Amino acid sequence: MLRRLARPAAAMAVGLLAGACVAAGQPVWTEAPAAALPGPVTSASAALPGPVTSPPAAATAASATGAAVLPTPDPNAPPYQLYDATAPAALPGTDHTLTLTVEEKDVTIATGYVVHAWTFNGQVPGPVIRVHYGDTVRVHLINPATSTMPHSLDFHASQVAWNGPMQSVNPGHDGWYIWHADYAGVWMYHCGTAPAIDHIANGMYGMVIVEPRGGLPKVDKEFTIVQSEWYFGGQGKPSDFNRVVVTNPAPDFVVFNGVANQYKDHPLLVDTGKTVRIFVLDAGPNIGTSFHVVGTIFNTVIKEGVALLPGNAGGWGSQSVDLAPAQGAIVQFVPAEDGQYVMVDHAFTYATHGALGIVQAGDGVYKGSSQK
Numbered sequence: 001m002l003r004r005l006a007r008p009a010a011a012m013a014v015g016l017l018a019g020a021c022v023a024a025g026q027p028v029w030t031e032a033p034a035a036a037l038p039g040p041v042t043s044a045s046a047a048l049p050g051p052v053t054s055p056p057a058a059a060t061a062a063s064a065t066g067a068a069v070l071p072t073p074d075p076n077a078p079p080y081q082l083y084d085a086t087a088p089a090a091l092p093g094t095d096h097t098l099t100l101t102v103e104e105k106d107v108t109i110a111t112g113y114v115v116h117a118w119t120f121n122g123q124v125p126g127p128v129i130r131v132h133y134g135d136t137v138r139v140h141l142i143n144p145a146t147s148t149m150p151h152s153l154d155f156h157a158s159q160v161a162w163n164g165p166m167q168s169v170n171p172g173h174d175g176w177y178i179w180h181a182d183y184a185g186v187w188m189y190h191c192g193t194a195p196a197i198d199h200i201a202n203g204m205y206g207m208v209i210v211e212p213r214g215g216l217p218k219v220d221k222e223f224t225i226v227q228s229e230w231y232f233g234g235q236g237k238p239s240d241f242n243r244v245v246v247t248n249p250a251p252d253f254v255v256f257n258g259v260a261n262q263y264k265d266h267p268l269l270v271d272t273g274k275t276v277r278i279f280v281l282d283a284g285p286n287i288g289t290s291f292h293v294v295g296t297i298f299n300t301v302i303k304e305g306v307a308l309l310p311g312n313a314g315g316w317g318s319q320s321v322d323l324a325p326a327q328g329a330i331v332q333f334v335p336a337e338d339g340q341y342v343m344v345d346h347a348f349t350y351a352t353h354g355a356l357g358i359v360q361a362g363d364g365v366y367k368g369s370s371q372k
């Protein structure tokens, strides 16, 4: 049995490492009309005025293993585009047709730092796709002729053969990836073109939410947070591949929704005493998260199909959710009083490199109500 399995496994490994071409004749890749993905997020709905943050501390411990010294921030770099963390509504109906278009473009990932990213629909992360258990999702991947390389899709929410719809699409071509939402959860999607680590490190990832049977209960506020790393390769250049692939990675920036410290500059606004739900995904490519919101306790954690729910018999709660790369969770908490609650990767070196934001309850002014 082992011998029979060894050859296909080796062939797959070679394919993953060496890259794959468009698989001619694959029945799942057919021409069909496309519809634009509803509701890609492009701007903040509730941006607070505030000081421009200083860039995260530079990695200074230069070594032969992955760390490097960041150049000084470019004062002429365009400001970053705020990624709206508000969770989108679930797509209406049960059979969805979406389009993801590859766009290789410059993206400001921290104040003063620009990466030539590879994106889905021009944004990092790609659009959040939210559906219900049992839905069918038909994704049209377009790789324009202006692209410099093949790209592809891998939906972790799907059950498909790797050598089927995940195959790479060359520039100037398109393809279809059809999947069924057989399991609820917070899932990763990403470009899987070899080396996949490079395509993820350059921005080609996003979140899928599959709501459970019966849907999720309505809460006051919902957000999506995707944590990932950037390995800066120079202004206007892709990530530094040599530093992406070392076994002790030292990213220059660790970010929520693509940009260092953006929700420190523009807090997420919530209501005191009401439930906040955050869909969290760790996209890596290399480093997990210990996602924590300072001053709150998660009364709900649904991580990879395992649930801690409010009202449990023992009165259990949770302080942080640990996610390895390509794991997702739903967390919920209730801000007890007006004030600011800091959202971090509690592996604190990564918080100092950009994985930090603020959840602001009420007007954000602490009034001492919890201390009576």
Ligand SMILES: [Cu+2]
Pocket: 118, 150, 151, 152, 191, 192, 193, 199, 204
């Ligand atoms: Cu790609």
